[in-house]
Amino acid sequence: xxxxxxxxALSLRGLSVHYxxxxxxxxxxxxxxxxxxxxxxxxxxxxxxxxxKAALGLVPVAAGEVRFFGQPLAAARARIAYVPQRASVxxxxxxxxxxxxxxxxxxxxxLLGRRTAAHRAKAMECLERxxxxxxALRQIGALSGGQQQxxxxxxxxAQGAELFLLDEPFAGVDAATESAIVSVLQGLRxxxxxxxxxxxxxxxxxxxxxxxxxxxxxxxxxxPVATAFTREALGRTYGGTLxxxxxxxAQ
Amino acid sequence: MEAxxxxxxxxxxxxxxxxxxxxxxxxxxxMLRRQAMLGDAISHVVLPGIVVAFLFTGSASTWAMMLxxxxxxxxxxxxxxxxxxxxxxxxxxxMGVTFTTMFALGVLLLEGSGAGAVHLDVEHALYGNxxxxxxxxxxxxxxxxxxxxxxxxxxxxxxxxxxxxxIAIAGFIFWRPLxxxxxDEGFARALGLPVQAISLGLVAAxxxxxxxxxxxxxSILTIAMLICPPAAARLLTDRLPLQVALSLGLALLxxxxxxxxxxxxxxxxxxxxxLSAAGMIATLSGLCLALAAAFGPHRRAA
Numbered sequence: 001x002x003x004x005x006x007x008x009a010l011s012l013r014g015l016s017v018h019y020x021x022x023x024x025x026x027x028x029x030x031x032x033x034x035x036x037x038x039x040x041x042x043x044x045x046x047x048x049x050x051x052x053k054a055a056l057g058l059v060p061v062a063a064g065e066v067r068f069f070g071q072p073l074a075a076a077r078a079r080i081a082y083v084p085q086r087a088s089v090x091x092x093x094x095x096x097x098x099x100x101x102x103x104x105x106x107x108x109x110x111l112l113g114r115r116t117a118a119h120r121a122k123a124m125e126c127l128e129r130x131x132x133x134x135x136a137l138r139q140i141g142a143l144s145g146g147q148q149q150x151x152x153x154x155x156x157x158a159q160g161a162e163l164f165l166l167d168e169p170f171a172g173v174d175a176a177t178e179s180a181i182v183s184v185l186q187g188l189r190x191x192x193x194x195x196x197x198x199x200x201x202x203x204x205x206x207x208x209x210x211x212x213x214x215x216x217x218x219x220x221x222x223x224p225v226a227t228a229f230t231r232e233a234l235g236r237t238y239g240g241t242l243x244x245x246x247x248x249x250a251q
Numbered sequence: 252m253e254a255x256x257x258x259x260x261x262x263x264x265x266x267x268x269x270x271x272x273x274x275x276x277x278x279x280x281x282m283l284r285r286q287a288m289l290g291d292a293i294s295h296v297v298l299p300g301i302v303v304a305f306l307f308t309g310s311a312s313t314w315a316m317m318l319x320x321x322x323x324x325x326x327x328x329x330x331x332x333x334x335x336x337x338x339x340x341x342x343x344x345x346m347g348v349t350f351t352t353m354f355a356l357g358v359l360l361l362e363g364s365g366a367g368a369v370h371l372d373v374e375h376a377l378y379g380n381x382x383x384x385x386x387x388x389x390x391x392x393x394x395x396x397x398x399x400x401x402x403x404x405x406x407x408x409x410x411x412x413x414x415x416x417x418i419a420i421a422g423f424i425f426w427r428p429l430x431x432x433x434x435d436e437g438f439a440r441a442l443g444l445p446v447q448a449i450s451l452g453l454v455a456a457x458x459x460x461x462x463x464x465x466x467x468x469x470s471i472l473t474i475a476m477l478i479c480p481p482a483a484a485r486l487l488t489d490r491l492p493l494q495v496a497l498s499l500g501l502a503l504l505x506x507x508x509x510x511x512x513x514x515x516x517x518x519x520x521x522x523x524x525x526l527s528a529a530g531m532i533a534t535l536s537g538l539c540l541a542l543a544a545a546f547g548p549h550r551r552a553a
Binding site: 082088 | 283424425427428430431433434435436437438440441442443485488489490491493494549
């Protein structure tokens with residue numbers, strides 16, 4: 001291999017976030033290597049979602065530095081796609097699946113750019129990649145939770161980003177959706193993109209992800225699944241309440 | 252008869268149409284943001300603002316009223332935030348308390364100040380003065396191309412049309428950010444959209460429509476027009492552009508139908524007096540909503 005090393009897709013240095021006086025994140029150090037798929041895991045209230053939101057400037061940062069591809073957020077926005085938690089969306093909104101996906105084209109359209117057949121074709125292609133092409137004209141609230149999640153992944157695909165930040169992409173979805181999403185995400189990674197997902201199910205971490213960030217208000221451990229996803233590190237992350245079959249950690 | 256229509260009915264109908272459409276446009280997004288109450292609040296607090304502006308300037312000029320109403324809207328937004336934080340009540344209750352109090356204050360100011368004797372009165376504030384906005388300089392349809400007669404059009408017509416045009420153009424330009432920020436605020440912010448400015452712009456547009464409409468058609472009609480047409484349109488379609496278009500159509504239908512029914516309806520039934528146009532327009536728009544709620548194809552499963 002030649003050339004200088006690619007900068008981390010996302011790096012956090014000393015990131016601290018407070019809600020009021022309550023510290024949610026303290027001095028988090030984390031580096032998400034490019035072309036890898038990383039799970040952020042930790043107990044409820046550990047600040048996993050907040051970490052993504054703080055990196056994206058959606059919640060105020062008390063201290064620390066956030067860099068995307070070595071640049072500040074403003075310079076890198078076009079290279080980032082964010083899939084918020086499903087609960088944050090208004091499901092009664094009069095919008096169809098294909099319209100939601102076209103929202104991912106906002107940056108290429110701007111304020112008054114006209115949507116063309118090419119934009120629609122792009123949106124349909126993204127729906128096809130997540131297996132939702134047959135539901136393009138359904139109102140978003142009329143879809144199941146898993147189908148909605150796939151539409152939001154399609155919207156992220158339409159953005160043509162290099163870094164995908166997903167907040168609990170597998171929460172409340174069916175098994176078929178979970179495997180569809182995993183294969184799309186792994187396909188993105190194999191194409192050189194970086195994937196970071198807040199994840200809950202410890203048993204699927206080794207199968208789905210390359211790397212983990214164990215988080216409980218601060219970074220407990222970070223690295224490849226093989227070396228960082230250990231019983232000892234999990235014990236330190238979850239305290240005494242490790243929600244995991246001990247045999248899995250031996251894998 | 253035709254000359255009568257042009258002189259007595261044409262301008263009130265047009266003003267009603269522009270007022271209804273100017274309110275319905277921001278109303279669509281206020282409704283989707285579950286901020287319908289905010290429109291309600293704005294249209295109520297306009298009254299004390301206008302009265303205070305009148306007391307200060309002694310004139311009922313457009314600019315004085317707009318400024319007064321704008322200032323009152325700002326004061327009420329601060330009050331709502333203040334009550335919500337200090338008293339710890341839910342936003343809906345804070346709004347309810349603020350706008351009823353401000354409106355009542357407006358009524359007291361109006362009665363106590365003598366402003367009522369000059370130009371403003373409580374009835375006027377409630378259901379406007381649509382029927383009085385006639386075109387005395389007209390002689391028939393040919394007046395539409397007569398510059399002298401056109402100069403005598405009621406100023407409310409030009410004002411209402413300009414406000415509608417301004418809101419429509421702004422809506423057209425900022426359609427995508429407004430849609431995105433309303434549907435999925437987190438995603439919109441991650442894209443770098445200024446969601447706070449977008450919310451503020453929407454409230455400002457609603458306030459502008461309310462102030463302009465209030466002086467012409469009164470607060471009852473303003474509230475009805477902000478919410479009824481968009482709410483009915485939402486039940487008829489699952490697509491936002493179509494919903495907005497339908498809401499404009501329903502606003503027009505209510506304005507024209509309501510005015511004609513109020514003016515000519517009683518006559519058809521052999522009754523002597525005509526009815527309040529604003530009241531009839533608001534009733535008709537409520538009826539549209541009721542019909543949409545009963546038969547609309549996109550009612551939500553309750």
